[in-house]
Amino acid sequence: MNLFNHLNRRKILFFLGVASFLHNNGALAQTEQILTAPFLDAVANGLKPNSFEDQSIILQFLLEKAARLGLPLFLRGGDYRVANIKLPANITLFGVSNASRLIAAKNEPVLIANGEKNITINNIVIDGGNNSKQHLIFFNRTSDFLLEKIKLRNSQAGGFYLENCQGAISQCDIANIKRAAIHLQNCNSMLVSNNRIENCKNGGILIWRYESGYDGSIITNNKISKIGSESGSGQNGNGINAYQADEIIIANNNITDCAFSAIRVNSTNNIIINANICTNCQEVAIFSEFAFSASIISDNLIDRAALGISVSNFDYGGRLAIISNNIVRNIFPFSPTNPDVRPTGIYAEADSSIYSNLVENVPGIGIVAGWGPYLRNVMVKQNTLRETKIGIAVSVVEGVGPAYISDNIIEKYSLYPIIGMRWLDIKGEDLSKRPDQFPIHKITDNYVN
Numbered sequence: 001m002n003l004f005n006h007l008n009r010r011k012i013l014f015f016l017g018v019a020s021f022l023h024n025n026g027a028l029a030q031t032e033q034i035l036t037a038p039f040l041d042a043v044a045n046g047l048k049p050n051s052f053e054d055q056s057i058i059l060q061f062l063l064e065k066a067a068r069l070g071l072p073l074f075l076r077g078g079d080y081r082v083a084n085i086k087l088p089a090n091i092t093l094f095g096v097s098n099a100s101r102l103i104a105a106k107n108e109p110v111l112i113a114n115g116e117k118n119i120t121i122n123n124i125v126i127d128g129g130n131n132s133k134q135h136l137i138f139f140n141r142t143s144d145f146l147l148e149k150i151k152l153r154n155s156q157a158g159g160f161y162l163e164n165c166q167g168a169i170s171q172c173d174i175a176n177i178k179r180a181a182i183h184l185q186n187c188n189s190m191l192v193s194n195n196r197i198e199n200c201k202n203g204g205i206l207i208w209r210y211e212s213g214y215d216g217s218i219i220t221n222n223k224i225s226k227i228g229s230e231s232g233s234g235q236n237g238n239g240i241n242a243y244q245a246d247e248i249i250i251a252n253n254n255i256t257d258c259a260f261s262a263i264r265v266n267s268t269n270n271i272i273i274n275a276n277i278c279t280n281c282q283e284v285a286i287f288s289e290f291a292f293s294a295s296i297i298s299d300n301l302i303d304r305a306a307l308g309i310s311v312s313n314f315d316y317g318g319r320l321a322i323i324s325n326n327i328v329r330n331i332f333p334f335s336p337t338n339p340d341v342r343p344t345g346i347y348a349e350a351d352s353s354i355y356s357n358l359v360e361n362v363p364g365i366g367i368v369a370g371w372g373p374y375l376r377n378v379m380v381k382q383n384t385l386r387e388t389k390i391g392i393a394v395s396v397v398e399g400v401g402p403a404y405i406s407d408n409i410i411e412k413y414s415l416y417p418i419i420g421m422r423w424l425d426i427k428g429e430d431l432s433k434r435p436d437q438f439p440i441h442k443i444t445d446n447y448v449n
Helices: 009-024 028-036 056-069
Strands: 073-075 078-082 091-095 100-104 111-114 117-127 137-140 143-155 160-163 166-170 173-177 180-185 191-193 196-200 203-214 218-220 223-227 240-246 249-251 254-258 263-266 269-274 277-289 293-298 301-311 319-324 327-331 344-348 350-355 358-369 376-381 384-395 403-406 409-411 416-422 425-427 442-444
Touching (some): 056 073, 056 091, 111 117, 203 223, 240 269, 301 319, 319 344, 344 350, 384 403
Parallel strands (some): 091 117, 117 143, 137 160, 160 180, 180 203, 191 218, 203 240, 218 249, 223 254, 240 263, 249 269, 263 277, 293 319, 301 327, 301 344, 319 350, 327 358, 344 358, 350 376, 358 384, 376 403
Antiparallel strands (some): 416 425
16 A cells, blocks of 8 residues: 555645745755655654754654655754764655754764665755764765765864765765865765865865775766865865776866865876866866876866976876866966976876867966976877967986977967976077987977967
């Protein structure tokens, strides 16, 4: 028998009232969900909105009851002080947008899942109250979940922390977080999409692994801004940071105001970084570093950074990159957070192709091929460079591998269009006029104006 037939008249009237309320508040998708299925009302079953009591025990009981009955648990608008709530398998917890709030009652995570499957959380606000020093949501070995339209606020630790998990985080709003908004540790094939992240002190989205291996996550269509770095550098201060995580896609994100990089991938394999907007980054906007292999960095727009795009660390085995069809412009004269960074549009060291990029307004070098002895098989072709001090620089230190520089347009440079470099020292004459000075490099058919 259909469980809906067991609902009494009062519950049906309340049910229709909730549907009307949600409809009037613009939550059409929720309304459709409620109109086609019954639910368990948390308040009608003992939970008290806007109480100062710790209601963890009753919420835990209601979640387990709803899961046994196969019903979603509905949380009316109001504040509910809870902590360490263990989500059962096969549960949906949903509330009223911007009105149903779980407030951290203790120095513990608010919601926890450990090994459970089939969890959905929708339209809930979770607030750490600036008291909890734990992640607001902690999942471990959990799969088949959807965390959607959740607001996370005021954590002295992190927002979402997920380890060994597989699921989706979508349309969430995360702000005022002490560590990272979303931390994925040793996860698999996660989808993180359409989230808004702002004012997080140590990172936006982290995709990390304890050892290098397959990850397969897709990070797309997120808006990330005001990312700081309160502890350390490099691993912190980035909009999106991947470490030892292979075969991930980072695409169509809008990232601004980061203490270090908009996108930073470290020791990764087979990465695509495509069609992101990266603005106002205080170090390298897009960075592929250390023991990476096979990074495709294409169709990105970078405006205002200390360095536009860098693929580096051939000394650690970093190699194999395509850097194409990017716009890089308005590079800072220095980095506010890393004094070792010099104003550069695009930089690459080994087995890399740099082609069809537009680089403009760089108070340093537009494109750099190699550093000291760290250069092998770099092609710089069909790029357009305007308003730089030096258009293109190539390392000419003894022992470097070859570079091929051709068919580039170099306009409005103030010192040299193409030059050889030994570390920081300029060597030789203008290579656009004397391309034979360093025979290991092939320099031809560049247009200089």
